[in-house]
Amino acid sequence: MNSGISEREKLKEIEEFATSKVRARASEVDETSTFPVDLIKEMSELGVFSIYIPKEYGGLGLSLRTLMETIRIISRECASTSLIPDVTVSLFGEPILKYGTESLKQKYLSRIAKGTIGALAITEPGAGSDAAAIKTTAVKKGEGYVVNGAKTFITNGGEAEFFLASAVTAPEKKHHGITLFAIDREMSGLSIGKEFKKMGIRGTSTTEVLIDSVEVGEEQIVGKFNEGFRIEMDTLNVGRIGIASQAIGIAEGAVRDVIKFNEQFKGSNREGMAFKLADMINLLHSSVAKYNESIEIAEARRDPTLLSSLAKLQAGDAAVKITADAVELLGYRAMTSEYPTERRFREAKITQIYEGTNEIQRVIIAREILKMGGPSF
């Protein structure tokens, strides 16, 4: 702990904000697919964007755990509102912090700390799970590069002021020939294409990002030239803990609905409710245990690949099951938008898809275990 405010105090403030302001706006944000500008402003004032940013770049310098717990607390109320800072900090800020030059850190981290939004742009049509199959290219021109390509399904695309985009720089080297570039929204040739309508997390924008002969200086390369793929994978290792925290928050919200509304509507099947509730808690407990372990490993700077995949797989699958069961337990009520449960059911699904689908997590887990010669826990 190296900040003026303790982590516990900060989380308490965030919980108060989440259970009042975020809760009050969550349904409307979802129903109207509105980016919650007011909540983002309040979150930046509260320090949600600056929690994990070191003090020398204007942040609070708190721990990864505090960031993850923040995402979890806000996700209990609204998974759209939690995703916007999560993507900005975990997927744009974290690789800049870990791999960026001092001038990139000065340029971007101080702006993130003030609530400026960022995005990670890897996915392309035909390059989702296989992130090495991208077609975007960066070709040397003078002192810099010309980047050309089209990214798709990019979270925060509508609002981000800067994008971390992957581009092929040595096609013959396959995934060893990809480089990451920090591209500013204002750079000539960058534009935002189609915005997608989604089943959940509707308060976030998910868009195409079109990169048409964008000229970037060499200083915009994040990490080493041709090492972009490794940095992407390393970034997703931490990012997946954020998705586990989001999934856990959504599931906790659903459990809370069951307890609250089952009290309210006496006469429902009490025994059936008890069994389902016990199963929900069992799944939730396993999710939290893996999530906690993955944070410990990441904070100890050990390789979190296995645990972050286990945490995301477990928490994502559990969130989908728990929210579906919660809908069932609440009966016809949960089919209406008068209760938050149907929104949570729609929000949960995405946690199985982005930052590597849960099938891809299974591929990673099996690969890691085979590499280790068997489980060692």
Ligand SMILES: Cc1cc2nc3c(=O)[nH]c(=O)nc-3n(C[C@H](O)[C@H](O)[C@H](O)COP(=O)(O)OP(=O)(O)OC[C@H]3O[C@@H](n4cnc5c(N)ncnc54)[C@H](O)[C@@H]3O)c2cc1C
């Ligand atoms: C709402 C939303 C937000 C997103 N935000 C971002 C973002 O901010 N930045 C970004 O870069 N991307 C983003 N994405 C893209 C996301 O990361 C991809 O959707 C995801 O990686 C899967 O890729 P795909 O959709 O192309 O599916 P595919 O790769 O086409 O996969 C289709 C199916 O095949 C399965 N599959 C594929 N390969 C294998 C394999 N080897 N073994 C077993 N099964 C396999 C998958 O699990 C899946 O079920 C977002 C997507 C969504 C829906």
